[in-house]
Every structure is written in C-alpha cells, then in structure tokens.
Amino acid sequence: MFIAVWRTILCLWLISVLLVISFPWSKFDGTPHWENIQWIPFTHLSFHPPVIVETAANILGFIPIGYLTVRSLSPSTRHRFFLASLMGFCSSTGIEVYQLFCHDRVPETADVLMNVAGTVVGAWLAFAIDQILTFCRLQLCRFSS
Numbered sequence: 001m002f003i004a005v006w007r008t009i010l011c012l013w014l015i016s017v018l019l020v021i022s023f024p025w026s027k028f029d030g031t032p033h034w035e036n037i038q039w040i041p042f043t044h045l046s047f048h049p050p051v052i053v054e055t056a057a058n059i060l061g062f063i064p065i066g067y068l069t070v071r072s073l074s075p076s077t078r079h080r081f082f083l084a085s086l087m088g089f090c091s092s093t094g095i096e097v098y099q100l101f102c103h104d105r106v107p108e109t110a111d112v113l114m115n116v117a118g119t120v121v122g123a124w125l126a127f128a129i130d131q132i133l134t135f136c137r138l139q140l141c142r143f144s145s
Contacts, residue, residue, distance in 0.1 A: 003072060010068035014091060017061055021095050027102040037100065041110035058114035059121070062088050066122025081123050088119025 022028075038044065045051070069084035077083070092115035099105040 003074060006068055006071035010065070010072050013064050013068060017065070017091070018095065020061075022098055022102075027104055028098075029103050030101055032100050033103065033105075034100070036106050038106060038108040038110065041108070041113055045110075055114055058111055059118035062092070062115040062118030063122035063125070065091060066119035066124070067126045068122070069119075070123050070126035081120075081127070084123035084126075085116060085120055088116045088122075092116060092119075
C-alpha cells in the first residue's frame with residue numbers, strides 16, 4: 001500500500017524535475033551539439049552566486065529521488081542504495097542527453113556528479129531515518145516494559 005504511494009510520488013517528482021529542467025522547450029532543435037559538452041567536470045567551477053545556486057539546485061533537486069526510490073522499494077529488496085543511486089544516474093544522464101539536443105544548453109559531467117551526489121544523500125537520509133525510528137521504537141519498548 002505505502003510502496004504504491006511512494007512510487008507515485010517518485011514518478012511525479014521525476015516528471016516535475018524533467019519538466020523544469022527541460023524548460024523552455026523552444027531550445028530543443030533535434031541536432032546534437034557535441035561542441036557544447038563539458039566532459040571534464042568542474043573545469044569552469046567558480047564561486048559566483050549563479051554557479052553556487054545551480055550546483056545547490058542540482059544536489060537539492062535530486063535528494064528526493066534518492067529518498068523516494070528507497071521508499072518505493074520493498075525493504076526486502078537487495079541493494080536498495082545502489083538502485084537509488086542508479087536511478088539518479090540514469091535520470092541525470094537522460095537530462096544531459098536531452099540538453100545535448102538543445103540550442104544554448106550545456107550538458108556537463110559535473111551536473112551528473114552533483115545529481116548523483118544528491119541522490120546518494122537522499123538514499124542515505126531514508127536509511128538514517130529508518131535507523132532513528134528503529135532506535136526510538138526499541139527505546140520506547142524498553143522504557144514501557
């Protein structure tokens with residue numbers, strides 16, 4: 001029951017992230033712009049406010065993907081952390097491939113790394129929250145006995 005709800009929320013979040021990142025759609029021209037790709041990550045790293053905001057958005061936007069992916073999988077599923085990370089990697093790579101076909105967009109490997117980092121943080125949060133809740137339940141049971 002709850003897994004279906006988590007999966008629905010995950011799908012809605014992925015759709016909203018893809019829509020926001022792909023906007024404006026008028027930039028899509030269907031021609032690959034290989035010259036725009038920044039293959040080497042962080043070569044243009046600077047601490048200017050727009051760069052910091054973009055980096056933070058890349059991380060923060062993908063934290064829910066990691067969290068929701070872990071929640072969307074059965075607790076008995078093996079390698080939930082890896083599957084969540086893979087979901088973040090595939091989503092991010094798909095976004096960068098889309099940007100490859102957009103005029104004036106810059107696909108970057110640094111974006112993929114930041115998005116996966118956000119996904120990993122989200123997955124870690126899901127596991128950390130589970131551990132905290134388990135600890136609290138154990139303490140509550142011990143205290144009430």
